[in-house]
Amino acid sequence: MSIEDPIPRFAQFKLVLLGESAVGKSSIVHRFVKDSFDDLRESTIGAAFLTQTIKLANDTTVKFEIWDTAGQERYKSLAPMYYRNANCAVVVYDITQLASLERAKNWIKELQRQANADITIALTGNKLDLEAEREVSTGEAQQYAIDNGLLFCEVSAKTGDGIRDVFYRIAEQLPVEEQIRSTMSRSKPRINLNKPSTNTDQGCAC
Amino acid sequence: MADKKRTPSGDKKLNHATSMPNLHKKLVRPVSANRNPDTSRKEKELPSLPKLRVDGRHLSAVPRPQTFRPTGSGQSTPLKTSPVRHQPKLSISESVDSYNLSVIDMYHDAASIVSPTTDVFQSLMKLGIHGYEDDFTDNYSSSSVSVADSPRPRVHADDFHFTDHSPSRPHFTDQSLTNLPYLFPSPTNLLFHQSQSNHILHSSPGRLLGSHSTLSLLSSRDSANIIRNSIELSKTSLSASRDRYGFKKKSQFVSEAAYNAWWSDYSKYLVRRKRKWELLMKQSGLTYEHDAPVRFPARSEKVKRYIRKGIPAEWRGHAWFHYARGHEKLAQNAGVYDAIVASTIDLHNKDTEIIERDLNRTFPDNLHFRSDETQQQRETETPLVQALRRVLVAFSQHLPTIGYCQSLNFLAGMLLVFMDEERAFWMLVIITQKYLPGVHDLNLEGVNVDQGVLMLCIKEYLPEMWARIGLGLDGEKLTDGNLLVRLPPVTLCTASWFMSGFIGVLPFETVLRVWDCIFFEESKTLFRISVALFDMVSPEVTQIRDQMEIFQAIQNFPKKIINPNELFDHCFKKRNGIGHYLSQEEVNKCRDFVSKQRRSHAENAKMYVLDGEGERLYDFEHRKGLNSVAWNKNLTLKMKRLRKSD
């Protein structure tokens, strides 16, 4: 793409958050979308829809359509709706809860079986601020991520540590250029082209 | 059930579940049969009490705990320490012991009926219940306010009298018994109601527990009752940052100023409605003495209209319980709740684990669920949170096909604001069986069925909206043949409307109005309100092309409907208001239809679900698809007829 290209470079992707209840999925989204941490968060029922855009180098805007999900086991029957057509998934575990890593691994297996073949998955250990209560070693989770070809991050929604990183690293892996090219080749541009992020007035429902 | 078996804790749950029938049998036996033979001796040891002043009269109350020993514990030494100390999580000053608590409870009840005195206020402060300072100062210039100014009718101190054999305990006259017991919620209420005798403490079903847990249980329940009474007592004032229920007025979608602007009008409306209700009660030959009626007018068009316009807030708990037939349920299950609580007090399994994680995520912006005073108070559990735990754990044991499902925490939490925990428990049972059948089941099929019904309604009544949302995940148009199996993604959002009965979806005062109708008009209310919401958001949605933005609009729109009348007018009054068309029979029939169709897909066409494109492969399903069209035609005709008659 040349610099004098009149059409802004814009791509949009579906991102789904998965992981056991209370690992901090909604808190991670909230940190990413609002850059704040709310100690008083209600548990998510069903799903919550949010959006956030980020700017990449060479003037590219990437908009994430975020599907924040409820974590309880019984929502499994709704899960295909969550991850179908998802371009990327943030699978969250809580570094202070060993069992939550197992649950994350199960989600990853399901995604590898059922979701888009080219889905980008980021295994994300949350609550890094609770280092003293850590039950999952960085090495163990990281090794699993390497073995399965996943992105790996440790973050804290509370302090904000590493949160932006997760989404920027995902964006790097997404077929941004491909989507922009296909948009260009269509006669009509996407109607939401260049639309500012909607998260300023439509926020988290979690 | 299958996934529960995986963990050892899951097995534990199964064992509990299978032993339940026995437990129930044990429970229904009369309370008196359970009395310890040396109860009477113990009673004599009870010291007399300091007198409490209520409106210029003296009132004795239940004994202090020092010499009281719960029966059936097999413990021979009297309990010397304050029970509160056995329950470190209880956020109550150590100087207030559990029996003082129940004294305060009763005292508070009596006092609040006469006039809120500084004593009550101080009791609340002592218990760490804050936020009512404004209410007291706003409404009453001083603690010696005259009774005539009090919004609540006066209770006569004569209603309390003391029997010869137990001078330290309050008793009720026959006449007062018909009204007063309901002022003393469980367990106090239960005790008075069941025994009406002098076995107040000893006949508590809670004594099935060991002594420590009995006492901490009683004190925790009593504290929860005090809080609930304080909610009853309070009023939303313009100067406070919280509403009468302890919720922050400000939300992400509503500013405090907007709340106050609306409230100054709506509160006048509430006063008018209350007067109408009082009149209706008189006309129906019912009393509303002590501002706490327990019986309500029989079903009629007029009553339905009144309920749609809102039940007076301070009557709600009883009214919901009445119209949902809670009394019947409770009568059939006397003592059952207490026994389940007793048997589950130390339970640990998958369900309780998830319950624990949800306790502090239930109404975190409500003072009574999460105090915002200090960090320390934040970390201590409030009595309502403790009650919430008991109700949810007991429920997960009582109905193992549901166990614990996220969103039950909101339903139970809401009920606990309006009624004592035993009633809240039975209401939760009724709600999950009658009004939201299957919605919280292990596979959530009930919620999928209801979403199917809702989508059929949208398709029928709001075709323009359906054109926007009736798409699959690939943006493909859903057909009659597949829409019930492959529900549109917006149902991920609307599922929460049903699962949590609009709690957290609509502003609190608006949710209350919806709940008023649910218990009188049944589950069709949920569909009517849902369709009305879709109709209201329609102008906004038709401007949007992007699916995700449509979802967000639908998700966020209800949170802004601070004025319940706006929603109700739209639902019930406006021309073409959905509220007039959808009958309960229609809903039942449609639920049946959707459920059958989904089942037949699941059984016969696994491939269909996974494959996504194959409905034509199966003649059988195709026919079902036609049936769905026929069903819709039926609705259309009905609607046309209704429109004509309008």
Ligand SMILES: Nc1nc2c(ncn2[C@@H]2O[C@H](COP(=O)(O)OP(=O)(O)O)[C@@H](O)[C@H]2O)c(=O)[nH]1
């Ligand atoms: N200390 C700490 N607590 C967190 C963090 N993220 C979330 N939490 C807490 O963990 C609980 C669950 O968070 P939530 O976002 O609701 O989890 P979800 O069920 O996965 O959406 C809440 O009480 C949060 O306050 C974190 O990074 N650090």
Ligand SMILES: [Mg+2]
């Ligand atoms: Mg969440």
